Amino acid sequence: MNVNPTDEQLVAYLDNQLDTEQRERIDAAVAEDPMIGLRLQWLNRSSLPFKTAYDELGRQAPVDRLQAMLDTLPPATRPALNRRWFLAAAAGLVVSGVLADRLFLGWQASQEEDNWRQLVADYMVLYIPQTLDHLPNDVAAQRTQLRTIETSLDLSLAPAQLALPRAELKRAQILEYDGIPIAQITYLDPVHGPLALCITRSDSGSRHFARERRHGMNIVYWADMHHAWMLIGRNAMPDLEVMAKSLRSRLNT
Structure with a gap:
């Protein structure tokens, strides 16, 4: 095989x-x-x-x-x-x-605006705590992983900007669907399990925070002039919104 x-x-x-x-x-x-x-x-x-x-x-x-x-x-x-x-x-x-x-x-020719979030949700539903808990919390390795995202999406990211309360940053990687790069930055929350900040390119303009649920997971998403962002996990929606706003504030500085 x-x-x-x-x-x-x-x-x-x-x-x-x-x-x-x-x-x-x-x-x-x-x-x-x-x-x-x-x-x-x-x-x-x-x-x-x-x-x-x-x-x-x-x-x-x-x-x-x-x-x-x-x-x-x-x-x-x-x-x-x-x-x-x-x-x-x-x-x-x-x-x-x-x-x-x-x-x-499932990437249709129309490339509907929310389709990338569905793809991410389909992927994240596979995650369990054991998927991530064996990964080391190595800041040097995280910086190397983030540089791959920076190159693919023309972003400047640092571990300190990506910190979330209680959740540990475990891995940053680039996925690709039909030639479209999607960054996935995964965390492990000791109570709610895996969650992820995901990013892709977008030219649809800045967008305020919005929320939705897919596969039983909560999602908060937004966009700036060049990228679309989403935070997905099993945390309560109000908690995700607080985290998303904090991330957006730090990443825009």
């Missing part, structure tokens, strides 16, 4: 069609690469946009031709495929790799 599993292999993993060794390889890949975990979640969530898209593509796909090809294989060598895997393979014959990636990531 490849280090980076294909969508078909991940679907087989979700459908319990892999042997123990193959499952262990995917488990290891998920532990090493958060993006693979995100892909697994996308494939496992029936409510995401790609499911509807693939249903339509499946209706357009040459299913009869694929079935005829499969029928030519000796029974002993035929893979045990369910309809979900079969339609995904059929849809792959209809769309190009680039379009398939866009459907999978």
Whole structure:
């Protein structure tokens, strides 16, 4: 199995069609690469946009031709495929790799204003305290991680500016969705668990604080002239708003 599993292999993993060794390889890949975990979640969530898209593509796909090809294989060598895997393979014959990636990531051509917050929420819901509690509180390492964000998003960030009451800064990293960089600065709150400050580029202008809930998590978001920001966690909304206002004040100085 490849280090980076294909969508078909991940679907087989979700459908319990892999042997123990193959499952262990995917488990290891998920532990090493958060993006693979995100892909697994996308494939496992029936409510995401790609499911509807693939249903339509499946209706357009040459299913009869694929079935005829499969029928030519000796029974002993035929893979045990369910309809979900079969339609995904059929849809792959209809769309190009680039379009398939866009459907999978849920980044529609319109790039709706709140879509990046949904992507972050889909990712953050996977976090538990054990995801972060083993990470060292190394200020030198944090500064190095923040420099990566500064380069990608043209921001100047320092650990002191990012401090939150009670919560420990654990990691700063750059994620990328369809070529769009998103900074994720994660914290561990001893009471409420993981929370994150996330940032992406935005040219929609300055925006006051707003709030919402996704996946049972509270979100406070805002924007300046060049970036969109969001603070997401299971903390109470009033507490998140206080933290967000404090962050905005320090980051604008």
